Amino acid sequence: PSFYDVFPDIELLAKDYAIQRCAAKAADFDAFELANFIDEKFYVLTAINKNPDDSLIRSVQSCRLDLRRWGARFEANSKRPYFEGHEREDVVEHRIKFLQHYLSRKDSYYLxxxxxxxKWQIPTSGTPTILIFHDESTFRSGEVSAKRWVYNDQSPFYSKGRGRSNMLSDFLVMHPSGPFFQLSEAEYEKALEKYPDLDEEENINYIERSASASANVSSDVYFDNSTILAQFER
Known part of the structure; x- marks a missing residue:
């Protein structure tokens, strides 16, 4: 009989553990970790005291075969689109309404x-409207594994790494004057009279007299919804 014929409970535990670890964002799960997990469960189940000099009860090579037999694949750890829920009925309905709202007014926009x-297209009807887009980028340090174990088509979100990250958040202006918005010194002084909190110390690093911002994610804050709304109000 095989190892799992004798210890079927360990196989169930090991498979469940492997599925959970493969679903994690971090790409550090490997056959050696699985072999150690099985080893630990074996000695707990049998109540045998392990000799420190003993080898693993199930080899790394066997665990690698186990993963493939259970349906896992070892493949490139590349970026994957975040599309979960995008085709939900209510999401599709809202997306159609959103697009129709803007397309029906396209003659009022700078395009x-x-x-x-x-070339720039100037608005030809209605009230001239300037579109403002929000965008963000994260520049990270630290290495990301080139390959990882995944199960079926349930690939986890791509991890942005373990190192420190610098996150940039900006509002891009759709207008011939330029993509970035910044007040002159005189305009900023006038704005301070009405909004004195613009000069208050914050965890977000703003470019002078603008809403362009950055943050060291590991040491300061993260650009969540409330932070981005505050940035927009600025």
């Missing part, structure tokens, strides 16, 4: 043509 040499 860029789709020609080989793009």
């Amino acid at each position: 860029i043509s789709e020609d080989a040499k793009p």
